[in-house]
Amino acid sequence: xxxxxxxxxxxxxxxxxxxxxxxxxLFLFIVIGCKEKEEVDTGLALPVKKLAGQSAANTFQYLxxxxxxxDVEIRPQVDGILEEIYVxxxxxxxxxxxxxxxxxxxxxxxxxNARANVALESARLxxxxxxxxxxxxxxxxxxxxxxxxxxxxxxxxxxxxSLAKAQAIEANMQIKLGFTTIKxxxxxxxxxxxxxxxxxxxxxxxxxxxILSNVSxxxxxxxxxxxxxxxxxxxxxxxxxxxFSSDVKLILADGYVYDHPGRIDxxxxxLNRNTGSITLRAVFNNPDTLLRSGNTGxxxxxxxxxxxxxxxxxxxxxxxxxxxxxxxxxxxxxxRKEIGIEGRSGKDYIISNKSLSENDRIVVSGLNKxxxxxxxxxxxxxxxxxxx
Numbered sequence: 261x262x263x264x265x266x267x268x269x270x271x272x273x274x275x276x277x278x279x280x281x282x283x284x285x286l287f288l289f290i291v292i293g294c295k296e297k298e299e300v301d302t303g304l305a306l307p308v309k310k311l312a313g314q315s316a317a318n319t320f321q322y323l324x325x326x327x328x329x330x331d332v333e334i335r336p337q338v339d340g341i342l343e344e345i346y347v348x349x350x351x352x353x354x355x356x357x358x359x360x361x362x363x364x365x366x367x368x369x370x371x372x373n374a375r376a377n378v379a380l381e382s383a384r385l386x387x388x389x390x391x392x393x394x395x396x397x398x399x400x401x402x403x404x405x406x407x408x409x410x411x412x413x414x415x416x417x418x419x420x421x422s423l424a425k426a427q428a429i430e431a432n433m434q435i436k437l438g439f440t441t442i443k444x445x446x447x448x449x450x451x452x453x454x455x456x457x458x459x460x461x462x463x464x465x466x467x468x469x470x471i472l473s474n475v476s477x478x479x480x481x482x483x484x485x486x487x488x489x490x491x492x493x494x495x496x497x498x499x500x501x502x503x504f505s506s507d508v509k510l511i512l513a514d515g516y517v518y519d520h521p522g523r524i525d526x527x528x529x530x531l532n533r534n535t536g537s538i539t540l541r542a543v544f545n546n547p548d549t550l551l552r553s554g555n556t557g558x559x560x561x562x563x564x565x566x567x568x569x570x571x572x573x574x575x576x577x578x579x580x581x582x583x584x585x586x587x588x589x590x591x592x593x594x595x596r597k598e599i600g601i602e603g604r605s606g607k608d609y610i611i612s613n614k615s616l617s618e619n620d621r622i623v624v625s626g627l628n629k630x631x632x633x634x635x636x637x638x639x640x641x642x643x644x645x646x647x648x
Contacts, residue, residue: 303592303635306626309575313567313618316610317505318603319560324482324510324542326555330446330474337439338362339462342455349453352549353444353472360469362461364440371437374430381423388416448474449552473553478546480510480522482559483537489527495563508542509560518557520545563603569616570608571599575624583609586630588621594634 344361347353392412451471455461461469484492496504507521522544531538542559544551576583576599583601586594600612616622623636 303637304626304629305637305639306629307624308588308621308636308638309571309624311569311571311616311618311620311622314570316565316568316570316605316608317562318565318605318610319562320484320488321511322482322484322559322561324480324557324559326551326553326557327479327481328448328473328475328553329477329479329543330448330472331553332445332448332472332474333468334359334442334445334470334472335465335468336360336362336442336461336463338367338436340364340366340440340460342457342459342461345453345455345457347450347453349450349470351450353447353450355444355447357444358441359444359450359472360442362440362442364437367433367437367440371430371433374426374433377426378423378430381419381426385416385419385423388412388419392416442469444472446472446474447476448472449549451553471553475546475549475552478544478551478553478555480542480544480557480559481539482542483532483535483539486531486536486538489531489538489540492561503564505562505564507562509562510542510544511558511560513556517560518544518551520547565605565610568605569611569613569618570605571611571616571622572624573604573607573609575622575627576601576609577627585616586623586627586634587616588623588636588638592636592638594623594630594632594636596630596632 340362342360343363346358346360353359392415395408395412398408449472451473453470454467455469492504507523509521510518512518522542524540524542526541528539571585576585578584583599584596585599587597589595597615599609599615601609602612603610621638623630
């Protein structure tokens with residue numbers, strides 16, 4: 261209280277208390293009262309969160325490449341001039357549908373020649389059979405020797421073998437003629453077609469005529485480190501608190517999550533010694549054929565925590581390689597405590613049960629103002645709780 265204020269107050273007092281001693285006592289009473297009022301410490305007003313168990317998912321992401329469940333290279337089985345192309349790039353074709361036509365005239369002529377040889381060998385077989393039948397009565401009556409008989413039988417067997425060979429050549433020519441029309445071995449989408457009508461194509465060409473992709477389902481191949489793989493194998497069947505979800509998600513190149521979940525159905529079986537990683541395969545249904553061979557994306561795996569302790573990432577401070585939070589005791593005083601982090605769920609940390617427990621209260625912001633033993637006045641903000 262200022263000097264002039266005290267003087268003014270004295271003038272206003274009744275005459276019977278204008279004694280200097282009474283005024284001095286009143287002055288001391290006012291000063292001490294103000295001082296006591298100023299020394300009441302309610303603590304720093306900071307937001308506090310009361311912890312409770314809740315479901316959460318720790319996520320892992322891996323780069324992946326998409327392939328159709330059947331990616332078939334279409335190659336010619338015979339050489340010749342490409343005469344017809346029945347499809348265009350990007351077309352969907354059904355199994356057995358004609359794709360390409362190779363000039364068949366040379367193979368038609370080869371088939372005619374093979375059939376003529378079959379007819380010739382068939383006639384020779386008949387001649388040998390007739391000769392053997394003619395000699396049989398003479399042999400039975402011992403008119404001629406057995407040598408004649410054996411010679412005739414050998415000629416007959418040679419004629420049979422020659423006919424069989426000619427028939428095999430005919431069948432082979434028939435197959436080659438069939439190969440001049442190239443048909444789709446599976447249903448799917450036509451890829452790029454590098455050849456055009458009039459080009460000479462050979463079955464030794466390094467480049468296929470096209471690639472046919474069946475994408476009714478797709479495979480996504482991705483790699484994970486040895487440590488991640490061991491962790492996944494150990495916990496994928498965990499039925500308690502850390503089970504991996506049986507479904508995986510695919511994040512597309514544009515950032516959207518693919519509508520249909522997938523599942524991991526195979527792995528390469530061996531670790532790559534050069535990279536220390538193992539390749540896994542996830543399969544996804546593709547009813548809308550949105551995914552095509554050659555697409556890329558990220559596999560998203562989720563480890564499910566049915567009753568996890570979560571804290572905002574902003575509620576933790578880092579000191580060297582350790583994380584700490586400030587918890588409140590029963591007197592609303594801060595206690596710095598080290599925490600163990602098992603993963604992340606969105607913008608929250610998943611905390612080890614050994615670090616924090618349900619009903620613990622932590623300060624979630626303003627941590628730069630805090631040390632051990634600071635009085636806090638808990639305030640409420642959204643989900644933040646006050647008091648015990």
